[in-house]
Amino acid sequence: MATIRDVSKIAGVSVATVSRTISKPDKVSAKTRKIVEAAIIETDYKPDILARNFRTRKSSTIVVLVPDIANPFFSRVIRGIEQTAQGLGYAVLLGDTQGDRNREITYANMVKTSQADGIIQLDSHIPFENENGPYVPIVNICDCVRGTDIPTIEIDNALAAEKMTEYLISLGHKSIAIITGPVDATITQDRLRGYKKALKKAKIDFVPENISVGDYSLLSGTTSSHDLMQNTHPPSAIFCMNDEMAIGAITQLKKMGLRIPEDISVAGFDDISFAEYYDPPLTTVSQPAEEFGSKAMQTLYNIINKNDLIQKHTFLDFEIIIRKSTGPFKYET
Amino acid sequence: MATIRDVSKIAGVSVATVSRTISKPDKVSAKTRKIVEAAIIETDYKPDILARNFRTRKSSTIVVLVPDIANPFFSRVIRGIEQTAQGLGYAVLLGDTQGDRNREITYANMVKTSQADGIIQLDSHIPFENENGPYVPIVNICDCVRGTDIPTIEIDNALAAEKMTEYLISLGHKSIAIITGPVDATITQDRLRGYKKALKKAKIDFVPENISVGDYSLLSGTTSSHDLMQNTHPPSAIFCMNDEMAIGAITQLKKMGLRIPEDISVAGFDDISFAEYYDPPLTTVSQPAEEFGSKAMQTLYNIINKNDLIQKHTFLDFEIIIRKSTGPFKYET
DNA sequence: TTGTATGCGTTATCAC
DNA sequence: GTGATAACGCATACAA
Numbered sequence: 001m002a003t004i005r006d007v008s009k010i011a012g013v014s015v016a017t018v019s020r021t022i023s024k025p026d027k028v029s030a031k032t033r034k035i036v037e038a039a040i041i042e043t044d045y046k047p048d049i050l051a052r053n054f055r056t057r058k059s060s061t062i063v064v065l066v067p068d069i070a071n072p073f074f075s076r077v078i079r080g081i082e083q084t085a086q087g088l089g090y091a092v093l094l095g096d097t098q099g100d101r102n103r104e105i106t107y108a109n110m111v112k113t114s115q116a117d118g119i120i121q122l123d124s125h126i127p128f129e130n131e132n133g134p135y136v137p138i139v140n141i142c143d144c145v146r147g148t149d150i151p152t153i154e155i156d157n158a159l160a161a162e163k164m165t166e167y168l169i170s171l172g173h174k175s176i177a178i179i180t181g182p183v184d185a186t187i188t189q190d191r192l193r194g195y196k197k198a199l200k201k202a203k204i205d206f207v208p209e210n211i212s213v214g215d216y217s218l219l220s221g222t223t224s225s226h227d228l229m230q231n232t233h234p235p236s237a238i239f240c241m242n243d244e245m246a247i248g249a250i251t252q253l254k255k256m257g258l259r260i261p262e263d264i265s266v267a268g269f270d271d272i273s274f275a276e277y278y279d280p281p282l283t284t285v286s287q288p289a290e291e292f293g294s295k296a297m298q299t300l301y302n303i304i305n306k307n308d309l310i311q312k313h314t315f316l317d318f319e320i321i322i323r324k325s326t327g328p329f330k331y332e333t
Numbered sequence: 334m335a336t337i338r339d340v341s342k343i344a345g346v347s348v349a350t351v352s353r354t355i356s357k358p359d360k361v362s363a364k365t366r367k368i369v370e371a372a373i374i375e376t377d378y379k380p381d382i383l384a385r386n387f388r389t390r391k392s393s394t395i396v397v398l399v400p401d402i403a404n405p406f407f408s409r410v411i412r413g414i415e416q417t418a419q420g421l422g423y424a425v426l427l428g429d430t431q432g433d434r435n436r437e438i439t440y441a442n443m444v445k446t447s448q449a450d451g452i453i454q455l456d457s458h459i460p461f462e463n464e465n466g467p468y469v470p471i472v473n474i475c476d477c478v479r480g481t482d483i484p485t486i487e488i489d490n491a492l493a494a495e496k497m498t499e500y501l502i503s504l505g506h507k508s509i510a511i512i513t514g515p516v517d518a519t520i521t522q523d524r525l526r527g528y529k530k531a532l533k534k535a536k537i538d539f540v541p542e543n544i545s546v547g548d549y550s551l552l553s554g555t556t557s558s559h560d561l562m563q564n565t566h567p568p569s570a571i572f573c574m575n576d577e578m579a580i581g582a583i584t585q586l587k588k589m590g591l592r593i594p595e596d597i598s599v600a601g602f603d604d605i606s607f608a609e610y611y612d613p614p615l616t617t618v619s620q621p622a623e624e625f626g627s628k629a630m631q632t633l634y635n636i637i638n639k640n641d642l643i644q645k646h647t648f649l650d651f652e653i654i655i656r657k658s659t660g661p662f663k664y665e666t
Numbered sequence: 667t668t669g670t671a672t673g674c675g676t677t678a679t680c681a682c
Numbered sequence: 683g684t685g686a687t688a689a690c691g692c693a694t695a696c697a698a
Contacts, residue, residue, distance in 0.1 A: 003675060014685040019677060029683060049448050051675035054387040055690060061426075069412050075403045082402070082429045086436070091443070093394075094425045096415045103419070110424070113382050218610050244606075251610045273403075273577075277551050277584045279612045336691060347669045352693055362667060384691035388674060 002043035011039035022047060057114045062300060063093040063107050064120045065127060071216065072272045073242070073289055074122060077142065080293025081120060088301050090117075101125065111136045118300045120293075124186040126150070137303040141296045143187040151303065151310060153295050155318040157187055160285045161194030161239070163320050164267055167283075168237045169202045172329030173265065177210040177235035179224040179245050191241055191269075210235055214245045221248020225266075229256065236264055236329050243268035243275045243284055250278070250325065261327030271321055280324035288316050335376035344372035355380060390447045395633060396426040396440050397453045398460060404549065405605045406575070406622055407455060410475065413626025414453060421634050423450075434458065444469045451633045453626075457519040459483070470636040474629045476520040484636065484643060486628050488651040490520055493618045494527030494572070496653050497600055500616075501570045502535045505662035506598065510543040510568035512557040512578050524574055524602075543568055547578050554581020558599075562589065569597055569662050576601035576608045576617055583611070583658065594660030604654055613657035621649050 008015045013032060021028050021036040028036070039045075053059045064081055066074050078092075085092050093116055095107040104127035110116045118137035121127060124145050128136065144152040168176050178195050181188045192211075199206050209231050214220035221240060225248070228235055240246035246268030250260050258264050260280055268275060271286035295314055302310050341348045346365060354361050354369040361369070372378075386392045397414055399407050411425075418425050426449055428440040437460035443449045451470035454460060457478050461469065477485040501509050511528050514521045525544075532539050542564050547553035554573060558581070561568055573579035579601030583593050591597050593613055601608060604619035628647055635643050 004677095005675080015676080016678085016686080017684060020684085023677080027683075032683080046446060048675050049446050050383075050387045050390070050392070051690095052677080054383045054674090054692090055676045055678085057383070057690085059383070069402075069415070070405065070408045072403065072405060072408075075405075075408045078427070079401070079403050079429055082427055091448075092427045094411070094415055094427045096412055113379060115382050115424075218606055247607065247610050251612070254612065273551055274580065274607055277580050279584070279587065337693095338691080348692080349670080349694075350668060353668085356693080360667075365668080381691050384674095385693080387676090387690090388692045388694090390674085 001048075002045040003048070004045070006043050007036065007039045007045045010042060011036045053114075058117055059115055060089055061091045061093055061116045062118045062120060062297070062304075063095050063110055063116045064122065065095045065097055065104055065107055066122045067097055067099045069094065069096045071244075072274070073270045073287070074142075076272075076289035077122060077293040077296075080290030081297045082293070083290070084294040084297035088297065090297070090301070097123070099123065101127075108136065117304050120296045120300055137300060139296050139300045139303065141292050143185055146186055149312065151299055151312050151314075153292055153299065153314040153316065155287055155316050157190035158194035158197070160269075160318045160320075161191035162198045163194075164239055164269075164285055165195045165198035166202070167320060167322070168239065168265060168267065168326065169198060169204065171237070171265065171326060173235075173237040174204055174329070175207070175210065175233055175235045176204075176237045176239060177212065177228045177231075179212050179214045179221060179228075179238060179240040179249065181214065181216055181241045183213055188241065195239065207233075209233075214241070216242050216244060218244045218248040218251075221245030221250075222252035225249035225252045226256075229253070237267070237326065238264065239267045241269050243270045243272045243282055246282055246284070246325070247274070247278055250280075250282075260325055262330065265326035265329075267326055271319075275321075276323070278325070282321075283323045283326040284321050286319040286321045288318075291316055334381075335378040336381070337378070339376050340369065340372045340378045343375060344369045386447070391450055392448055393422055394424045394426055394449045395451045395453060395630070395637075396428050396443055396449045397455065398428045398430055398437055398440055399455045400430055400432045402427065402429045404577075405607070406603045406620070407475075409622035410455065410626040410629075413623030414630045415626070416623070417627040417630035421630065423630070423634070430456065432456065434460075441469065450637050453629045453633055457517075470633060472629050472633045472636065474625050476518055479519055482645065484632055484645050484647075486625055486632065486647040486649065488620055488649050490523035491527035491530070493602075493651045493653075494524035495531045496527075497572055497602075497618055498528045498531035499535070500653060500655070501572060501598060501600065501659065502531060502537065504570070504598065504659060506568075506570040507537055507662070508540070508543065508566055508568045509537075509570045509572060510545065510561045510564075512545050512547045512554060512561075512571060512573040512582065514547065514549055514574045516546055521574065528572065540566075542566075547574070549575050549577060551577045551581040551584075554578030554583075555585035558582035558585045559589075562586070570600070570659065571597065572600045574602050576603045576605045576615055579615055579617070579658070580607070580611055583613075583615075593658055595663065598659035598662075600659055604652075608654075609656070611658070615654075616656045616659040617654050619652040619654045621651075624649055 097103040108127040124143040139151045141153040212224035214224045268284035271284045275282035340351045430436040441460040457476040472484045474486040545557035547557045601615045601617035604617045608615035
């Protein structure tokens with residue numbers, strides 16, 4: 001493998017000039033630049049990235065912290081991150097944390113040791129032991145932490161939940177249950193707030209019984225929906241905080257002999273690819289998953305390279321997708 | 334940040350001894366080891382990974398090449414890789430190639446430049462421009478290249494397809510269509526072989542018309558199944574090479590007014606989590622996705638570290654999962 | 667078992 | 683605009 005020294009010898013210039021030709025071409029005269037470039041080709045010189053990383057204390061690598069890569073929504077986000085990272089010359093280290101805080105911290109430490117230049121966090125934690133540590137480039141997406149000045153990228157979750165609830169109300173539903181994510185997550189609280197707001201606007205009493213806490217899994221959709229139907233006043237519509245739980249719920253409700261949407265409406269969140277292909281096709285909130293990733297990577301890039309165009313808070317658009325899993329409320333006959 | 338020199342001063346030993354204490358503790362006397370360890374704690378010394386990587390020409394990082402991370406089966410495999418990699422002290426670089434050969438080569442070059450120590454390839458290419466280049470630790474999984482000596486981890490795809498086809502035949506089906514993946518993929522050819530073998534054993538003529546080439550997407554399941562039903566002799570069963578295409582197919586067939594499985598049977602491959610929750614629940618071939626990943630990482634680790642226990646060819650178990658999307662063949666009434 | 671000394675390949679500082 | 687040279691922090695060959 002040719003080194004920078006080999007190139008400098010062949011080009012008849014110093015190693016410094018070769019280095020400059022590569023990283024700051026405008027600081028080299030056109031003439032010597034040509035000579036050096038020729039020598040680089042002749043020697044088939046490839047800069048030693050490890051040496052460069054070591055010297056510059058940069059790795060051109062970012063780590064993405066994800067609770068679970070097998071979640072279809074997250075994997076789309078990661079695809080968006082990866083595509084944009086490639087374009088910007090960054091590699092993506094995968095940090096599947098399974099929600100484990102220690103793993104988050106382990107990965108976050110890779111930034112402190114310069115193994116990575118920044119972090120994209122998809123969960124609603126701050127992955128540091130103490131916030132007073134050294135400055136770490138980070139952006140928080142999808143499920144954002146409140147009360148910090150960490151740049152975030154999200155949709156207006158409260159508004160999205162409000163709109164979906166309003167839509168269900170517009171269909172005549174008055175007893176609308178909701179299957180949530182983990183209660184401590186910001187995203188859960190935001191969406192719950194939107195849900196309650198819509199109820200209040202429609203002068204429908206909020207019934208605590210109508211809330212069931214899920215964990216975003218298919219299974220939790222089935223168990224939660226089953227539980228909800230045991231209520232003294234079972235709901236006529238169920239709003240799930242992701243599509244997996246909605247699909248789990250529909251499966252369960254069908255098993256109980258209910259027809260969707262004639263007997264009960266079900267709505268989801270995310271608009272994963274399967275939503276459209278389900279039976280019935282799922283009414284849901286569509287989120288721009290890839291754009292989440294791409295915007296996050298772009299923002300992180302700006303932070304790392306101290307571009308002053310850092311937007312502290314980016315809101316992306318969501319869309320209510322109406323399909324066949326929701327329908328008008330019908331009184332029992 | 335404390336360096337190895339700071340530690341050596343405090344401990345009153347040479348930097349070499351500190352270095353040894355960390356990487357080859359048994360080469361240091363118990364007494365000095367204690368002293369050094371105390372000094373490490375006192376200074377809160379953390380080895381500079383970048384310097385170490387540079388010096389040792391190793392990165393403790395592997396790259397995984399995946400055609401599409403958003404594919405639920407692949408994301409489970411990657412989860413398996415990542416979990417095992419963490420345990421072995423390796424970081425995982427994500428290489429979403431979108432099937433692009435140039436991207437594969439770009440990522441593969443990271444190994445040649447020591448930015449990564451090895452590769453796990455999930456697609457059926459060899460990610461090198463020429464095979465005569467320097468030796469690169471690599472393992473190939475899921476969809477394996479033939480005729481190379483690259484270690485592979487796979488299920489017996491031909492056998493799995495044969496068994497599933499046999500099962501459909503046992504239900505009385507004689508016109509069994511198959512929706513494949515890309516024709517040039519090893520996995521497609523293997524499964525096709527198994528399918529044909531089962532037909533032959535049952536003395537059923539192979540009908541080229543019964544093959545439709547898909548691309549593993551939901552959409553291709555719908556278009557392929559639609560096409561197949563236009564055949565002069567439409568099939569009474571469709572075997573799809575993944576669950577997404579099976580779900581796409583069922584959606585399409587239902588739209589055409591067909592009942593599953595009364596009018597037509599559909600089987601998939603992979604047993605993704607949604608398979609069980611579909612309506613009807615999908616008959617499919619279950620593959621141990623996480624185990625694929627974990628076995629691959631373990632094997633790659635052995636190769637990188639030249640453990641002699643490298644198994645060139647690992648076969649994992651599959652299982653035919655019979656659910657409700659397949660049923661007995663019924664003559665038209 | 668331990669210490670000394672060297673160098674890995676690059677970038678950055680400072681002269682010229 | 684260019685060159686000489688000093689780091690960067692570590693691991694290791696070799697000497698002791």
